Amino acid sequence: MEQHLSEMTELIDQTIEGTAGGMRAGNRSLSVMDQIREAILGGAVGAGARLNEVQLSKTLSVSRTPVRAALQALAGEGLLDYAPNRGFTVREFPLPAIVDAYDIRAALEGVAVRFAAERGLATKERDIIERALAAGDKLLERGSFEAGDLTLYRDINGDFHDALLAAAGNRMLSEMIRICHHVPVSSTRNIVVFEYHDVRRRHDDHHRIFQAVVGREPWRAEMLMREHVASIKTSLVGHLSERKTYPAAEFQTAGESP
Amino acid sequence: MEQHLSEMTELIDQTIEGTAGGMRAGNRSLSVMDQIREAILGGAVGAGARLNEVQLSKTLSVSRTPVRAALQALAGEGLLDYAPNRGFTVREFPLPAIVDAYDIRAALEGVAVRFAAERGLATKERDIIERALAAGDKLLERGSFEAGDLTLYRDINGDFHDALLAAAGNRMLSEMIRICHHVPVSSTRNIVVFEYHDVRRRHDDHHRIFQAVVGREPWRAEMLMREHVASIKTSLVGHLSERKTYPAAEFQTAGESP
């Protein structure tokens, strides 16, 4: 316990140096929030760890007030648990919950793409998607991956999904999907597990989904998106079952590779 | 603007008297949070209204600290918007967003009931559901509604859905569905718009959903639940289009009838 806290202290100190230039405007609470969130998502603090307000305030060189504000906000995002008079702890995400998150995300992104197909794409989002598809085509035409390609595709993938989400035009939906993405390990930054042929297939999915959206086929679009996300879940589960144990810690840091 | 705040002040004062006995333990922040939430859901504060911290603290007889904590928590629930250095405003839910919320809820509850069917019902939840179904049967066998029956069925309906949600055994899902329920107007307390035959049909849906769950038919259960919730949306939309305008204010308070 005490160990967790000191670990975090060190790692947050690193983060401070790293993101010193990117501090958010005006508000220390928001800056503190970002730093703590990164520490959690980056796996710097273990699940279930208790976050000590005074220690955090010392480490981050602010008073307890913005720290508390940040913790409350992060609890609202679902990253922390709160117990009265006992403070905040890092929320635990057991493996089944992480797998479930993909099903939830599949359902939500399915609805999102259905909305997009019903409402049509604005030229802005359409451009982004077409560019993402073209960039993916180009990246994949070589037939194999080189170093850094996966990171590149991760961005392309993000653009595609974000643009569709924007086209859905619903804030609640966006926020819920964002929460799904921010589940430790299910985060987009941790999709490093996939091989070339996985990405190839997922990229084909993207093409078909786009086709369904521009063709104004809402339910087909929804079904395709659900299957698309569900297949990611399947890949993850398959990847996990290849291992003998379920090394949670290893997976938490896996995505942080350069 | 100023008018909104004074309105709220009065209405919160009422609420204080009304819920004085039900105050939450230990924590003033939580108590304050409940009171502000009720004021918003009850329609006491208009959408878009800015919430003044000092005024709230005076009205609720606490300092700004618990007020700020409550506001931040409510923002996390999606009921408030936050802008740095400008404080909190009551989040706006335009009619399309409210209608969308039913689609989102349909998708989420669909996943929930699928999980429940996959994982099976514990005897506890099974009992609750069977009792809810039986109570509904009894209430409906008369063939028409008397005064108060709708309120009664609202509780039965809530028990049914809550038990299934519990059976799904996923916290993230529960919280997201809870958020959908807490959208002003889409709240369960506002289902006063339905006639006897609507409730009759929805109750039949419940029977079939239960059947699918105990029969371990996950996808059938999901489909039934999606259709079930979607039909509520359809009823709402139909009810709305019967009117010439879309009187948001009227609907916000409609559910509070005795």
Added chain:
DNA sequence: GCTCCATGAAGTGTACACAGTTTGTGCAAT
């Protein structure tokens, strides 16, 4: 009369002090 800037009022952001609760520790009794 209109625009622009200064000024102050109002409101939010932060720090800090103190109160209340939880939790760990050590002593005493069995």
Added chain:
DNA sequence: ATTGCACAAACTGTGTACACTTCATGGAGC
């Protein structure tokens, strides 16, 4: 040795003062 209790340390909850930002008001300059 174990259990129970009391005390103290640590931590969270709340109040309050002050700093900073925003916004409205009004007057000077054009």
